[in-house]
Amino acid sequence: MSNRPFQGLVVQMHDTIHATIGVVDETATIIACSDPTRVGTTNEFVSMDMNESGDLFIRDGFTYKPFGVRTTPDYAVFVEGTDENAAKYADILAIAMSSIKQYYDEKYDRNNFIKNVVLDNVLPGDIVVKARELHFNAEISRVVFLIRIVSANDISAYDVIQNLFPDKSKDFVFNITETDIVLVKEIKSTNESKDLEKLARSIADTLSSEFYTRVNVGIGTSVVGVKDLARSFKE
Numbered sequence: 001m002s003n004r005p006f007q008g009l010v011v012q013m014h015d016t017i018h019a020t021i022g023v024v025d026e027t028a029t030i031i032a033c034s035d036p037t038r039v040g041t042t043n044e045f046v047s048m049d050m051n052e053s054g055d056l057f058i059r060d061g062f063t064y065k066p067f068g069v070r071t072t073p074d075y076a077v078f079v080e081g082t083d084e085n086a087a088k089y090a091d092i093l094a095i096a097m098s099s100i101k102q103y104y105d106e107k108y109d110r111n112n113f114i115k116n117v118v119l120d121n122v123l124p125g126d127i128v129v130k131a132r133e134l135h136f137n138a139e140i141s142r143v144v145f146l147i148r149i150v151s152a153n154d155i156s157a158y159d160v161i162q163n164l165f166p167d168k169s170k171d172f173v174f175n176i177t178e179t180d181i182v183l184v185k186e187i188k189s190t191n192e193s194k195d196l197e198k199l200a201r202s203i204a205d206t207l208s209s210e211f212y213t214r215v216n217v218g219i220g221t222s223v224v225g226v227k228d229l230a231r232s233f234k235e
Contacts, residue, residue: 002104003023003031003032005100005104006023006031006032006075006097006100007031007032007033009032009096009097009100010022010023010032010033010034011034013034013093013096014034017079017089019034019079019080019081019086019089020033020034020035020038020062020079020080021033021034021077021078021079021080021089021093022034022035022038022039022077022078023075023076023077023078023097024043024046024050024064024075024076024078025074025075026047026050026073026074026075027042027047028042028043028044028045028046028047028050029041029042030042031075043059043060045059045060046059046064046076046078049064050064050066050073050076056087056090056091058082061080061081061082062078062079062080062081062082062086063078063079063081063082063086063087063089063090064076064077064078064090065077065078065087065090065091065093065094066094067094067095067097067098067101068098068101074101075097075101076094077090077093077094077097078090079093106134107168107169109134110134110136110168110169110172111168111172111173111174113130113131113134114172114174114184114226114229115172115174115176115182117226117227117229117230118144118182118184118229118230118232118233119176119230119233120230124227127226127227128227131225131226131227136225136226138224138225138226139224139225140186140224140225141186141187141188141189141191141222141223141224142184142185142186142187142222142223142224142225142226142229142232143184143185143187143196143219143220143221143222143223143232144182144183144184144185144220144229144232144233145182145183145184145185145199145200145203145217145218145219145220146180146181146182146217146218146220146233147161147180147181147182147183147203147215147216147217147218148179148180148181148215148216148217148218149179149180149181149213149214149215150214150215150216151213151214152213152214153211153212153213155211155212155213157181157207157211157213157215158173158175158181160206160207160211160213161173161181161183161203161207164203164206165183165185170185170186171183171184171185171186172184182233183203184229185199187222189224191222193219196219196222197219200217200218200219201217203215203217204216204217220232220233220234220235221235
């Protein structure tokens, strides 16, 4: 995942903790820190300590707390100091960072999963299991739009479409070729074909009038759940 969410939280927490804090990855390289000059530096001894235990440990005047979902932690937070307050802050930071990591990992996994389902790269039996793991509502209706770029300028149509549909928990946008973009849109069960056609025209008009990008928009069949998204895409 990107290091930006970690850095953003570090900056916010530093206003409260008033000590040097940050995050190291599994190679013990600092990837986020309240002191930006330290980002990119490495302490190999920290990596050794991370591999030995998932508990708090102290190294060179800093308190570390590993976090991550695997047996061997992916990351560790660190707080300047070796007292009880440093340990408490490290625990709090680890919980917060772990939650952020889980959120971004799940969001990425969901988008990648939907892409593979649409492209028919997932076995039918695996779709049901994975959809349940990623908390997809099996009763929700969705439709696949194929947006094909006919003529464009330097503006990224992909970025524009992502901004048009910012709710990443409901709508999924991804490229399949340089000119083809797929939008998997959650819809109401009461939506009719004319509603989908109106949305398709809105996408095309926005790209054309505001960004001088001409596209053709194809509309798939409305389906319930996730397992039939490949059919929606093909139809």
